Amino acid sequence: MHRITQSIEIKLPRKKVFAFLKDIETRLELNPFYKVYSFEKTTDGGIGVGTRFKIALLSDYGMSKYESEIVEFVENERIAIKDVNGRLMLTLTLKDMRGGTLLTHDEEFIIPEEIFHENEEANWPQWLNILKSLTLESIKFDDRKRQKKMEEITKNLRNNLRKWLNIIKERLETEGA
Numbered sequence: 001m002h003r004i005t006q007s008i009e010i011k012l013p014r015k016k017v018f019a020f021l022k023d024i025e026t027r028l029e030l031n032p033f034y035k036v037y038s039f040e041k042t043t044d045g046g047i048g049v050g051t052r053f054k055i056a057l058l059s060d061y062g063m064s065k066y067e068s069e070i071v072e073f074v075e076n077e078r079i080a081i082k083d084v085n086g087r088l089m090l091t092l093t094l095k096d097m098r099g100g101t102l103l104t105h106d107e108e109f110i111i112p113e114e115i116f117h118e119n120e121e122a123n124w125p126q127w128l129n130i131l132k133s134l135t136l137e138s139i140k141f142d143d144r145k146r147q148k149k150m151e152e153i154t155k156n157l158r159n160n161l162r163k164w165l166n167i168i169k170e171r172l173e174t175e176g177a
Contacts, residue, residue: 001108002150004158008165011100011173018076020172021092021103022047030167033160034059048073052084086110103168105161111153 010017021027024047025039037056045051049070056065066087072080080091089108094101 005106006161007104014076014094014101017101031164
C-alpha cells in the first residue's frame with residue numbers, strides 16, 4: 001500500500017466544511033485530474049456508515065471503476081471511505097483551528113499493476129518475454145524501473161491532491177459553503 005496525506009486550512013467552521021465533504025460527487029467533480037464518468041449511490045437513505053457508491057473516473061491513467069463504502073462517519077469530524085476490494089482507504093478529518101478548520105486528506109492505495117506495463121513489451125513475442133523474465137539482471141532492472149515509476153506516480157498524486165484541496169478551499173471560502 002502507498003500513502004499520501006495532505007492538510008489545508010479553510011476559513012470556515014467545521015460544520016460548513018463537513019456539509020460540503022459529505023457531498024461526495026460534487027467533491028469528486030472538483031478534481032481537475034480526472035473526469036467523473038459515472039457516480040451512483042447504491043444504498044437507500046442518507047449518508048452514513050454503510051452507504052455505498054459505484055464510481056467510474058477517467059484520468060491520464062485510464063478508466064478506474066470501483067465500489068466504495070463509508071466505513072466511518074462522525075458528523076463534523078471524520079468520514080472514512082474504502083474501496084470494497086481493498087485497493088483504497090480514504091479518511092477526511094476536520095479539526096478546529098483559529099479562524100477556521102484544518103482539513104486532512106489521508107489516503108492509502110494500491111497502484112494498479114497494469115500501470116507498470118503500459119506500452120511495455122506489448123509487441124514482443126511470448127518466448128522473448130519468458131526469456132527476459134529468467135535473467136537476474138532484467139529482474140533487478142525491472143525492480144528499479146518499477147520503484148521509480150511508483151515514486152513518480154506517488155509524487156504526482158501528492159501534487160495533484162494539493163491542487164485539488166486548494167480548489168476545494170477556494171470554492172468553500174468563496175461561496176461560504
